[in-house]
Structure formats: C-alpha cells, structure tokens
Amino acid sequence: MDTLLVPPAALQRRPGPLWLLAEVTYRCPLHCAFCYNPVDFAQAGPELSTDDWLKVIREARALGAAQFGISGGEPLVRDDIEILVREARQLGFYTNLITSGVGLTEARLAALKDAGLDHIQLSFQDATREANDLITNTRTFDLKRKVAAMTKAAGYPTVINCVLHRTNIDHLDRIIEMAVEIGAEYLELANTQYHGWAFLNREALMPTAAQLAEAEAVTERWKARLGKKMRILFVTPDYQTKKPKKCMNGWGEVFLSVTPDGLALPCHTARMLPGLTFPNVRDHGIDWIWHDSPLFNRFRGTAWLPEPCQSCEDKDKDHGGCRCQAFMLTGQADATDPVCPKSPNHRLIETALADAEKPGTVRPLVFRDPKNSARLARPF
C-alpha cells in the first residue's frame, strides 16, 4: 500500500534552517554607536571554543543550512576563524565573513582564502574620515580603504555595507562615490535599525524626514547612472516607512543565530526578550533547538498573534513585525510592532519621528565599549 510511504502530516518536519550566523565574539576594536549588539554584552558568559563552533557548523549543515555567516563583534579578533571557514566550506556551506576590516592582514586574508572563504562583507561607516571616526570613535578609515583594495586584489568581489544615520546620511553622495572609486560591485545602504546600542542612541541617530528623502533621491540618481556596474540596495527604515518586517524572514523559518556565549536565537537580537529560556548549544543539539525548543516555537507562524494582527490580511506577510521592537517600545514581546499604523501604540513611533524634527536638541552619543556596557548593564 503506497499510503504507508507517506508519513502522516504530523510527522513531516518543517525544513531546517537555511542560514547559520555565528556571532563569534562581542569583542570589537570599534565602538559604533549604532551597533545592534546588546548593551550589556560585557555580562555575557565565556565564548564558545573552536570545537563548540565546529559542532554547531556540522549540525546545522546536517539540517540543510547552506549559508554560514561569521560576524560579531569583530570576528577577526579570534584566531580560529580560518578553522571554522575551512570546515564550513568543506561541508558545502557558502561562507561569508562580515568584518569591519580591522585585523585583516595580507597573511590572514591569504589563510582565509586558502580555507575556502567565499565572500567578504566590509562595513564602512562613512566616506569622510571625520564622520567615520566620529561614529566609530576610532581612527580606522584609512585602514578600511586599504582592506578594500587588498580583498579586491585577492579576487573577492567588493561588497560594502554602510549603516546610515543622522550624522552621516548627508554624506551619502560621497559615500557612494567612494564605493565606486574602490570598485565595489555591491553597496548596501542600511538605515539604522534601532536595536541594542542603536536604540540607546536613537535620538542622536534618527534622521529627519527631509534627510531621508534626500538620501533616497541621491541613491536613485546613482542607480540610474551605474546600472549593473555597481548594485545599490537601499534598506528603508521601518520607522519611517511604517511597514512592519518579519523577524529575519519569520521566527524559526530560515535563520539561526548563535551568540558568542552559545545561545541559539531566531534573530540577532532576541536575547533581550523577557520570560524566555534561550537554549545553549553547549547543552543541546541544533536539531532539538530548531524543531523542538520552546524558544523557536514561541513566535513561529501566526497562530500566537494578538489583535489587530490576528484578523489582519497582512499577517502572513509580516507576522506582526519585529518582536524585539515590540518589546523595547511597549514592554510586551507579543504586541503588534508599533511601527504598524494599526498598532494601538503607534503614537510611540510618531513621537520619535517628531522628536527627530526638533531643531536645537542636544543629541549626545553613547559609544559601544565594555566600560559603558558594564556601567549601563541593561539589554538596550
């Protein structure tokens, strides 16, 4: 009887993760005020060992994951990145290093290439040294230019990510021009997402509506001029577009992130959410974590959604938005994301946007460093 060959629906498992992001460390030589890392990163437990990471890589690949991203912090402060890349690549992962470029020497680059690293994404904070150094609070701009040239010479496409915010968005024309000068194939312009340190610095980082409109116009001009020569992706800020976004394509659907101290998360920032137990990869296999852990099932799908989402026609599109954003703004992780105009808390967004328009407000930046982290001792 061929029906026996088809397992009952209840036994058919959902697909495994497609994308494993290893946040290998919270250590970072830079101090970006827009960093999405938790503000209290200084209190995180000890970093995973090389063997712990190798286990995570093998288990995620066995579940079908095909993307392996390495970020942090600055991943290159660890000296075992080459080992992790080699294992991941050999198992068939597409390997992507997300780096500020600090620590990427010729020797290190050669070793990574030899290990099979597929791709490097370089973050640029700004095109002018003054602004770049202001927002990262270090002198790293010349180095970034050098690193971009080096990776290009090694045969990597040059892929640059630049986070946009109030203090650099007016330099966008120069930022794009510089990406062209160094021969970038791809430029991602990501408006700040207000998580972690960025949430703490939200007042100082939020651009005005006029700044944002100008930035989009500048981007469109360059796009028309450059065509396929350099692709530009402009990631719109959800505060301004008022469009809630799914957590990483849906909670527990494709994305698995592991923190430096081993917590498995359905999105980069979920460790801030209250009342949840975060499984540690030291104690549990990835298979159990992905399919069976209460955390990964907590906000999976749409059945858990409150009103007004539950009866909204867009619920499959956005799953009620970002859980961390809902929690940071309303104190409730299962609330409708306030960026949605239908949220009963949407005025919180309107107020933040109105504040961004107020001239003369003093907007000090709190830089991301271990001292501020220990002093503030709060998740965001």
Add this chain to the structure above:
Amino acid sequence: MTADSARPAINRLFRFQWEPAQQAHVLLYPEGMVKLNQSAGEILKRCDGARTVPQIVADLEAAFNASGLAAEVEAFLEMADAQNWITWNTD
C-alpha cells in the same frame, strides 16, 4: 544579443552546487539561495566559461536525447544574464 562565440560562466558572486537537502541545484550568494529547476540546473552546469551556447545546446540535446532546445536555452540564458547569474567570456 551575444555572439555565438561567447562562452557563459557562472558569475563569481554566486556559487553553483547540488544541494542534497533541496534535492536540487542551487545558486548560493551572500545571505541567499536560488533553488533551480532541473532544466535550469542542467544548463548552468554547462556554463563553465569554456563552452559556447551552440555547444551547450548540442551537449544538452545529446544528454537528454532531445532536439530543438536552442530557443529554450537562449531564453534561459537571457534571464540568467538579467539576474546577473552569469557573465560572458569573449576572448
């Protein structure tokens, strides 16, 4: 339009491979994956930067015991080019 002597190759921004979990050929790129149907997989498998389009067509026709595949292959390559999946060797 591309000359008959141009030889398509997978763009180095992508990696082409067989993916057991998907039971399909895929194109991998940073933070993404395109799952290919069988004919797309078979065509891209032959985009090695050495074979011309007529050679690829002949090869597919021989492998699948078919004829008249030129139009389908050319249409796919045009789409693949628009998606940036392939580049063209012309020297």
